[in-house]
Amino acid sequence: MPFDLRFTKGQGTGNDFVLFADPEGDTELTPGQIAAVCDRRFGVGADGVIRAVRSANLDAGAAALTEDPSAVWFMDYWNADGSVSEMCGNGIRVYAAYLLDQGFAEIPAGGALAIGTRAGVKRVSRAANGFQADMGRWRLDGTEPLVRARELPVARPGLGIDVGNPHVVVALADDGELERLDLGYVPILDPVPDAGANVEFVVPAEPLVEDGVGRIRMRVHERGSGETLSCGTGAVASALAVRHWAGSGAPNDWRVQVPGGVLGVRMFEAADGEHVALSGPAELVFDGVLSLA
């Protein structure tokens, strides 16, 4: 039975999303419907879909409410191919902008909005460049798969990093290598991670550190969405990987240039260990109504 879906299109550094409100949790789209919405020729076109649902009305929301009862809204995130992801760094800023715009939530002055995700509760606050999300704890996942990509002459070692969702970061020699990559083809990982991975290719800027801030360029092939203009969790993983490779004395503040703009990444000590925060813009672009079969 066809039905109308009211949606808002939003973007953060060119990573774009279709957002819709389903507070009661009774409009779960199928993977096929998600893929149809994200199709850039036959649908609205987006890198992912975000459903705004109250944590209390979703199984995955129960853990969020246990972790923090103030996380009343859950970011139900889907990739463009209809697969689910645990977390989206650009998406959570755009989601915060959407919750504010709809009058569903507020960010108290000097405070933060707690949002449930499949990777735990994240806190979003206002920042000079838009919004900042405390992404919480991160870890090297212990893998170093070989990465092959179209227009990369030889396989390169990657570094596996979990920032709530899985990433493999690969260092390239220079801007030329980064620009020549053809990410219309899926990078091949050896061994293949069980849950797949988002793959980031990074190049340090010259100089790497300026005024105490580390600077890198990044392109990404996202699990479930292909090449995108930006990936927030990918920027976080990339800054963490480059800091790891640079060794002691490397900065905790990073500026990550992606094809769609610039993101800020900051590592800081919290009560439970080191956290990493991501900041950047978030924009709601237009509203619409889509008829879905």
Ligand SMILES: N[C@@H](CCC[C@H](N)C(=O)O)C(=O)O
């Ligand atoms: N674009 C996002 C990440 C979206 C999810 C990712 N494709 C996955 O499957 O983990 C970001 O900004 O972090």
